[in-house]
Amino acid sequence: MTAIDQPPVARAVDVTDPAAYAHGIPHAAFARMRREEPIARRAFEGRPYWAVTRYEDLVTVTRDPQTYSSARGMTNLWDLSEEAMAARRSIIDSDAPEHVRLRRLGMPAFTSRKVRGYEQTTRQIASELLDAAVAAEEVDLVCAISAPLPIGVIVGILGVPEDDMAFMVRLSDELVDGADLPADAYGNTTPLELLPFNSPAAHALFEYGRDLGEQRRLDPHDDLVTTLIQAEVDGDRLTPVEYANMFQVLVFAGNETTRTAISNGILAFIDHPDQHDLLLARPELIDQAIEEVIRYACPVLHMRRTATCDTVLHGVQIAEGDKVVIWYASANFDDEVFADPLAFDITRPIKPMQVSFGAKGPHHCLGAPLARLELRVLLEEIVQRRIRFEQAGDVVRTRSNFVNGIASLPVRIRPA
Amino acid sequence: MIRIEVDMDKCQHYGQCCFEAEDVFALDADGKLQYVAEVSDDRKAAVESAADVCPMQAITITAS
Numbered sequence: 001m002t003a004i005d006q007p008p009v010a011r012a013v014d015v016t017d018p019a020a021y022a023h024g025i026p027h028a029a030f031a032r033m034r035r036e037e038p039i040a041r042r043a044f045e046g047r048p049y050w051a052v053t054r055y056e057d058l059v060t061v062t063r064d065p066q067t068y069s070s071a072r073g074m075t076n077l078w079d080l081s082e083e084a085m086a087a088r089r090s091i092i093d094s095d096a097p098e099h100v101r102l103r104r105l106g107m108p109a110f111t112s113r114k115v116r117g118y119e120q121t122t123r124q125i126a127s128e129l130l131d132a133a134v135a136a137e138e139v140d141l142v143c144a145i146s147a148p149l150p151i152g153v154i155v156g157i158l159g160v161p162e163d164d165m166a167f168m169v170r171l172s173d174e175l176v177d178g179a180d181l182p183a184d185a186y187g188n189t190t191p192l193e194l195l196p197f198n199s200p201a202a203h204a205l206f207e208y209g210r211d212l213g214e215q216r217r218l219d220p221h222d223d224l225v226t227t228l229i230q231a232e233v234d235g236d237r238l239t240p241v242e243y244a245n246m247f248q249v250l251v252f253a254g255n256e257t258t259r260t261a262i263s264n265g266i267l268a269f270i271d272h273p274d275q276h277d278l279l280l281a282r283p284e285l286i287d288q289a290i291e292e293v294i295r296y297a298c299p300v301l302h303m304r305r306t307a308t309c310d311t312v313l314h315g316v317q318i319a320e321g322d323k324v325v326i327w328y329a330s331a332n333f334d335d336e337v338f339a340d341p342l343a344f345d346i347t348r349p350i351k352p353m354q355v356s357f358g359a360k361g362p363h364h365c366l367g368a369p370l371a372r373l374e375l376r377v378l379l380e381e382i383v384q385r386r387i388r389f390e391q392a393g394d395v396v397r398t399r400s401n402f403v404n405g406i407a408s409l410p411v412r413i414r415p416a
Numbered sequence: 417m418i419r420i421e422v423d424m425d426k427c428q429h430y431g432q433c434c435f436e437a438e439d440v441f442a443l444d445a446d447g448k449l450q451y452v453a454e455v456s457d458d459r460k461a462a463v464e465s466a467a468d469v470c471p472m473q474a475i476t477i478t479a480s
Binding site: 063096097100103104107108111112113360361362363364 | 432471
């Protein structure tokens with residue numbers, strides 16, 4: 001290739017390509033988009049969309065659900081048929097008033113008071129996992145701690161039997177990284193387009209949730225599945241499709257996202273040993289450390305909205321029906337908002353707040369208090385044991401443009 | 417005392433605030449939000465939680 005054939009600048013990275021996340025979030029690509037083209041016209045699978053990369057614009061879109069709908073084109077990058085949207089629609093892919101109804105049903109399990117009640121169980125699970133990891137000295141952090149802690153907590157809340165925990169973990173993994181699964185896995189006969197993440201694993205989760213729901217209908221327990229099955233809002237109940245999607249979202253969101261926060265958070269402490277020392281020396285920094293882990297880990301990379309009318313965003317004309325993709329993976333590292341954004345700094349002020357939970361819009365993460373509790377308990381137990389982690393092998397990342405997942409992180413555990 | 421104001425143009429009646437401070441916020445029989453406009457200082461934490469979790473960020477709190 002001669003010099004003339006070389007493009008003048010490196011070809012722009014396609015931030016929707018899962019390969020762009022092979023080594024983590026492509027920060028340089030997002031920095032360039034924020035600087036040069038904050039509302040960028042891009043294409044995904046041949047269809048145009050707007051990529052929103054600045055913090056301020058992401059907040060604007062998030063807090064204006066009337067203009068930027070979650071229901072109209074749902075919240076995935078892909079465009080779906082009406083039939084597929086009807087089959088796959090969850091609390092995440094809805095607007096008021098349906099969203100209000102679904103949110104009210106799920107909310108009672110995740111209030112501050114309710115979440116405080118989960119602390120003891122969370123601490124017990126975290127303690128057992130950490131003690132086993134310390135005894136083993138060398139473990140895969142993901143299998144040893146990041147995966148079992150959140151799933152152990154959420155199955156307790158939902159009422160899923162402990163024996164099925166590993167199955168729930170496997171299914172949520174396969175939702176985001178299950179390209180190798182055959183379409184008929186788990187006896188699936190539903191067209192993939194009708195399943196969340198186009199994944200037969202979603203079929204298995206639906207089936208599992210339906211069976212468990214049926215059991216709780218006949219034999220109610222003090223758990224969230226029973227609450228959802230029995231719940232009535234304004235005299236009506238969840239439809240079977242709504243219930244199945246709610247169950248799937250709760251298993252996925254209560255497990256995959258916090259796991260991702262833990263894995264990336266511990267990796268950040270490994271890469272920044274000074275910050276680990278600082279937390280051991282000054283445990284009162286824990287609130288800031290939690291927010292910094294959540295910012296830095298950015299478990300969910302983006303969500304999609306659809307414009308309900310012609311509008312203008314940051315000086316750019318957006319037409320009704322346009323697809324607008326908000327990149328948390330970029331806004332959390334916007335240097336207009338966060339000083340030295342690529343630094344992992346547990347003394348960073350809590351406000352302006354990271355946007356990993358959805359920037360306080362109507363779809364702000366229902367489980368945010370639970371995620372914070374799990375991170376708090378884990379960090380407290382690490383501090384209390386005076387231990388540190390060292391990397392003991394290569395990090396394997398999840399192939400996904402949607403979650404910032406880590407599939408494997410071999411670590412050694414040492415006294416601090 | 418703490419003054420509470422809810423922007424009813426923003427409020428979508430999600431009722432999330434009710435779970436955080438049930439003595440201050442409530443949904444009536446029609447599902448519409450009702451609230452107490454002034455509470456004592458000892459309710460500060462609960463009311464702040466309610467404002468924090470509001471999906472529409474419609475609740476403003478001021479010390480009076």
